[in-house]
Amino acid sequence: xxxxxxxxxxxxxxxxxxxxxxxxxxxxxxxxxxxxxxxxxxxxxxxxxxxxxxxxxxxxxxxxxxxxxxxxxxxxxxxxxxxxxxxxxxxxxxxxxxxxxxxxxxxxxxxxxxxxxxxxxxxxxxxxxxxxxxxxxxxxxxxxxxxxxxxxxxxxxxxxxxxxxxxxxxxxxxxxxxxxxxxxxxxxxxxxxxxxxxxxxxxxxxxxxxxxxxxxxxxxxxxxxxxxxxxxxxxxxxxxxxxxxxxxxxxxxxxxxxxxxxxxxxxxxxxxxxxxxxxxxxxxxxxxxxxxxxxxxxxxxxxxxxxxxxxxxxxxxxxxxxxxxxxxxxxxxxxxxxxxxxxxxxxxxxxxxxxxxxxxxxxxxxxxxxxxxxxxxxxxxxxxxxxxxxxxxxxxxxxxxxxxxxxxxxxxxxxxxxxxxx
Amino acid sequence: xxxxxxxxxxxxxxxxxxxxxxxxxxxxxxxxxxxxxxxxxxxxxxxxxxxxxxxxxxxxxxxxxxxxxxxxxxxxxxxxxxxxxxxxxxxxxxxxxxxxxxxxxxxxxxxxxxxxxxxxxxxxxxxxxxxxxxxxxxxxxxxxxxxxxxxxxxxxxxxxxxxxxxxxxxxxxxxxxxxxxxxxxxxxxxxxxxxxxxxxxxxxxxxxxxxxxxxxxxxxxxxxxxxxxxxxxxxxxxxxxxxxxxxxxxxxxxxxxxxxxxxxxxxxxxxxxxxxxxxxxxxxxxxxxxxxxxxxxxxxxxxxxxxxxxxxxxxxxxxxxxxxxxxxxxxxxxxxxxxxxxxxxxxxxxxxxxxxxxxxxxxxxxxxxxxxxxxxxxxxxxxxxxxxxxxxxxxxxxxxxxxxxxxxxxxxxxxxxxxxxxxxxxxxxxxxxxxxxxxxxxxxxxxxxxxxxxxxxxxxxxxxxxxxxxxxxxxxxxxxxx
Numbered sequence: 001x002x003x004x005x006x007x008x009x010x011x012x013x014x015x016x017x018x019x020x021x022x023x024x025x026x027x028x029x030x031x032x033x034x035x036x037x038x039x040x041x042x043x044x045x046x047x048x049x050x051x052x053x054x055x056x057x058x059x060x061x062x063x064x065x066x067x068x069x070x071x072x073x074x075x076x077x078x079x080x081x082x083x084x085x086x087x088x089x090x091x092x093x094x095x096x097x098x099x100x101x102x103x104x105x106x107x108x109x110x111x112x113x114x115x116x117x118x119x120x121x122x123x124x125x126x127x128x129x130x131x132x133x134x135x136x137x138x139x140x141x142x143x144x145x146x147x148x149x150x151x152x153x154x155x156x157x158x159x160x161x162x163x164x165x166x167x168x169x170x171x172x173x174x175x176x177x178x179x180x181x182x183x184x185x186x187x188x189x190x191x192x193x194x195x196x197x198x199x200x201x202x203x204x205x206x207x208x209x210x211x212x213x214x215x216x217x218x219x220x221x222x223x224x225x226x227x228x229x230x231x232x233x234x235x236x237x238x239x240x241x242x243x244x245x246x247x248x249x250x251x252x253x254x255x256x257x258x259x260x261x262x263x264x265x266x267x268x269x270x271x272x273x274x275x276x277x278x279x280x281x282x283x284x285x286x287x288x289x290x291x292x293x294x295x296x297x298x299x300x301x302x303x304x305x306x307x308x309x310x311x312x313x314x315x316x317x318x319x320x321x322x323x324x325x326x327x328x329x330x331x332x333x334x335x336x337x338x339x340x341x342x343x344x345x346x347x348x349x350x351x352x353x354x355x356x357x358x359x360x361x362x363x364x365x366x367x368x369x370x371x372x373x374x375x376x377x378x379x380x381x382x383x384x385x386x387x388x389x390x391x392x393x394x395x396x397x398x399x400x401x402x403x404x405x406x407x408x409x410x411x412x413x414x415x416x417x418x419x420x421x422x
Numbered sequence: 423x424x425x426x427x428x429x430x431x432x433x434x435x436x437x438x439x440x441x442x443x444x445x446x447x448x449x450x451x452x453x454x455x456x457x458x459x460x461x462x463x464x465x466x467x468x469x470x471x472x473x474x475x476x477x478x479x480x481x482x483x484x485x486x487x488x489x490x491x492x493x494x495x496x497x498x499x500x501x502x503x504x505x506x507x508x509x510x511x512x513x514x515x516x517x518x519x520x521x522x523x524x525x526x527x528x529x530x531x532x533x534x535x536x537x538x539x540x541x542x543x544x545x546x547x548x549x550x551x552x553x554x555x556x557x558x559x560x561x562x563x564x565x566x567x568x569x570x571x572x573x574x575x576x577x578x579x580x581x582x583x584x585x586x587x588x589x590x591x592x593x594x595x596x597x598x599x600x601x602x603x604x605x606x607x608x609x610x611x612x613x614x615x616x617x618x619x620x621x622x623x624x625x626x627x628x629x630x631x632x633x634x635x636x637x638x639x640x641x642x643x644x645x646x647x648x649x650x651x652x653x654x655x656x657x658x659x660x661x662x663x664x665x666x667x668x669x670x671x672x673x674x675x676x677x678x679x680x681x682x683x684x685x686x687x688x689x690x691x692x693x694x695x696x697x698x699x700x701x702x703x704x705x706x707x708x709x710x711x712x713x714x715x716x717x718x719x720x721x722x723x724x725x726x727x728x729x730x731x732x733x734x735x736x737x738x739x740x741x742x743x744x745x746x747x748x749x750x751x752x753x754x755x756x757x758x759x760x761x762x763x764x765x766x767x768x769x770x771x772x773x774x775x776x777x778x779x780x781x782x783x784x785x786x787x788x789x790x791x792x793x794x795x796x797x798x799x800x801x802x803x804x805x806x807x808x809x810x811x812x813x814x815x816x817x818x819x820x821x822x823x824x825x826x827x828x829x830x831x832x833x834x835x836x837x838x839x840x841x842x843x844x845x846x847x848x849x850x851x852x853x854x855x856x857x858x859x860x861x862x863x864x865x866x867x868x869x870x871x872x873x874x875x876x877x878x879x880x881x882x883x884x885x886x887x888x889x890x891x892x893x894x895x896x897x898x899x900x901x902x903x904x
C-alpha cells in the first residue's frame with residue numbers, strides 16, 4: 001500500500017504529468033458537457049416538433065374535405081431520439097438528420113432531406129468522449145509512460161531501482177498502475193457524471209466504460225512494449241508519437257479512401273431524378289396502366305379501384321407509391337453501398353484497434369452508420385403504415401370524416417429498434 | 423548570415439544521414455502525392471458527374487410534354503452545386519453540404535446527397551487531401567525533424583563549442599530555422615505542384631492559388647520558427663519533443679474540434695422542421711391561399727377586381743388562378759428568404775467563432791484561408807443555396823405567369839370536372855424551352871482573396887509571435903553563453 005501512496009505522491013510532484021492529467025480531465029469533462037448539450041438540443045428539437053404538430057393538424061383539418069387531400073397535406077413527424085449513450089458518442093448525428101416530417105407521397109423524394117447544420121462545424125469532427133478517448137488520452141499515456149525505464153536510466157537510477165527487492169511488483173507495476181489509473185480516472189469520472197445525468201442504463205454505461213478501459217489498455221501495452229526496448233526517452237517518445245499518428249490519423253484516412261474507392265455507392269441524385277421522372281410521367285400515362293400496376297401490389301383494393309373521369313386521389317397516391325417501387329432496386333443498391341462501406345470499415349477496425357474501439361462506442365450508442373440506416377428503415381416501415389391507412393379510406397369510398405386525420409397511425413421511435421433493420 | 427548558412431548546411435547534412443528523417447520526409451511526400459492525385463481524380467469525377475447531371479436535368483425539363491404550367495411547378499428541377507475551382511486541392515465542406523437541391527413550387531428543400539453521409543464512419547477526421555496533409559501532417563513531420571536541432575547541441579555540449587568558434591546565438595537559431603525551412607519547402611512541393619497544375623488549367627485562378635500557397639508557406643514558417651524556438655528554450659530534447667507534440671495536438675487536433683463543438687452549442691441553429699413549422703404558422707397568420715375567407719387573399723382579389731373595373735374574377739383579362747398562385751408563391755418565398763437569412767446569419771456567426779479561434783490555432787486560420795480561396799467554404803455554399811432559391815422563385819413565377827396568361831381561366835376552373843377542359847389547360851411544351859437555365863459561379867477570385875485577409879492576418883500574427891519567440895530564445899541562449 002505504501003508503494004501506491006509513494007507513486008501517487010511522486011506523480012503529484014511531477015508538474016508536467018499532473019498538468020497532462022488535469023488537462024485530460026478538463027477535456028473529457030468539456031467533451032461530456034458538449035455531448036450532453038448536443039443531446040439536450042436534439043431532444044428539445046424533437047419536443048418542439050411534436051409540440052407543433054397539433055396546430056399543424058388542426059390547420060389541415062380546417063380546410064380539408066376528403067381523405068386524399070388530408071393525406072396530401074398531412075405531414076407526420078418521425079424522429080430518432082438520442083440514446084442514453086449518445087452524449088458520449090455523438091457519431092453521425094450531426095450529418096444524418098434526427099428528425100423528419102413525411103407524408104403519403106413518394107418517400108424517396110422525402111427521405112434524403114438534410115438537417116440545416118453548419119458544414120464548417122462538421123468538418124473538424126465531433127468533440128465528444130470518443131474523440132478524447134481515441135485521440136487525446138493516448139497522447140497523455142505516452143507522455144506519462146514512454147520514459148518509464150529510459151527516464152530512470154538517463155537519470156542514472158535504473159540499476160539501483162531494479163536491484164531493489166521485488167522491484168517488478170513493488171515499483172514498476174505500481175508505477176504503471178498508478179499512471180494508467182490516473183488517465184482512467186480523468187476519463188471515467190466525467191463519463192460517470194455524464195451517464196448519471198443522461199440516465200444511462202447501468203449495463204450500457206459499464207460496457208462503454210469497458211471500451212474506454214480497453215482503449216487505454218491497448219495503448220498502455222503498445223507504449224510499454226516500446227518503452228521496454230531500451231531506447232532513449234526521446235526515441236521512445238518519437239516512436240510512440242509516430243505510431244499514434246499512423247494508427248489514428250493516417251491509416252484510417254487512407255483506409256477511408258480505399259474503402260470509398262472499392263465500394264461504389266450509386267449516384268443518389270440520379271436515383272432522385274429517376275423517381276421524379278416516373279412520378280410526374282404518370283400524369284401523361286394512361287391511368288389504367290397506373291392502376292393495374294398498383295393493384296398488382298394491392299389486390300385487396302381492386303373492388304374500389306374504379307376511377308371517375310376526372311382527378312381522383314386514388315390514382316394520385318397509386319403513382320406516388322409506384323414511383324418508390326420504380327426505384328426500389330436503385331434505392332436498395334444505394335443503401336447496400338453505404339452499408340457495405342460500413343462493413344469494410346468495421347473490418348478495418350480489427351486491424352486498427354483505435355478505430356475499432358471508436359466504432360464499437362458509436363455502435364453501442366446507436367449513432368453509427370448502421371443506426372442511421374436503421375432509422376431510415378423505420379421511416380420506411382412507418383411510411384407504409386401511413387400510406388396503407390389512407391389507401392383503406394380512398395379505395396373504400398367511405399364518407400370523409402375529420403376524425404380520419406386525427407386517427408392516422410403515429411410513428412413510434414421504439415418500433416423495430418434493436419432488430420437493426422437490414 | 424554566412425555562419426547561419428554553414429550551420430544550416432551542417433544541419434541538413436545531419437538530417438540526410440538520419441534514417442528516421444529520410445523515412446519521414448519520403449513518407450510525407452508519398453502521402454502528399456497520393457492525396458493530390460486521388461483528390462484530383464475524385465473532384466474531377468465529381469465535377470464531371472455534377473455538370474452532366476445538370477445538363478441532363480435541364481434537358482429533361484425542356485423535354486417535358488404539353489402540360490398545365492402548375493404541373494411543371496411541381497415537376498420542378500434540380501440545381502447541382504458545381505465543384506469549386508480549386509476543390510481538388512481543398513474540398514473543404516464539399517462532402518458535408520450536400521450537392522443537389524430539388525427546386526419546386528411552395529417548398530424550399532435542403533441540399534441532399536453529401537459524400538459524408540455516404541461514407542463509412544471510420545474515424546471522421548479528415549479526408550486525405552493535399553490541404554489535410556499540409557494542415558495536419560506536415561507540422562508533425564517538422565516537429566520530428568526539428569525538436570532536437572538546438573536541444574541536441576546543448577545536451578551534447580556542442581553549443582558551447584559553436585559559441586567558442588564565434589557563432590552568435592542568432593546565427594545558430596537562424597541557421598537551424600533555415601535548414602528546417604528548406605525541409606518545409608520540400609514538404610510543400612507536391613501540394614504546390616497540385617495548386618500550380620490547377621492554376622495552369624484555370625489561369626484566372628492563378629492569383630488566388632498563389633495566395634493559398636503563400637498562406638500554407640506562412641503556416642509552415644510559423645511552425646518552423648516555433649519549433650526551433652522551443653528547441654532552443656527547452657532544457658532537454660525530450661522536453662522539447664513532448665511540449666511540441668502537446669502544442670501540435672492542441673493546435674491541430676483539439677482546438678478546431680472544441681471550437682466547433684462549442685460554437686454549435688453556444689449559438690444553436692433552429693432545425694429544418696423548426697423553420698418549416700414557423701413558416702407554416704406565419705403563413706396562417708399572413709395569408710392562407712387555401713382559405714377562401716382569408717383576409718389577405720380576399721383583399722388581394724378585391725384590389726385586382728377594382729384595378730380592372732370588373733366584379734368577377736372570370737371577367738379579368740387573365741387567368742386569376744395564375745395570379746393567385748404568383749401571390750401565394752411571393753408570400754411563401756419571402757418567408758423562405760427571411761428564415762434562410764436568419765439561419766445564414768447564425769451559421770456565419772458560428773463560423774465567425776471558428777475564425778476567431780484562429781487566435782488559438784493557426785491551423786484553423788490556414789484551413790479557413792484555404793477553403794475560402796478554393797471556394798469550398800460555407801460562404802460559397804450559402805451563396806449557392808441562395809442562388810438556387812432565387813432561381814427557384816424566378817422559375818416558379820414564370821410558370822405561374824404562364825398559367826395566368828396562356829391558360830384560360832374558364833378551362834382552369836373547370837379542369838377538375840371536365841376532362842376536355844383539362845386537355846385544353848395543357849400548354850405547348852415549347853414554353854418549357856424558354857425558361858432560363860440554372861447557373862452558379864463561385865465568388866470571383868478577387869472577392870475570395872479579400873475574404874481570405876482576416877485569416878491571413880491571423881497567420882501573420884502567428885509568424886510574428888514565432889519570430890518573437892525565436893528572438894527571445896536566441897537572446898536567452900546568448901545571455902546564458904549557450
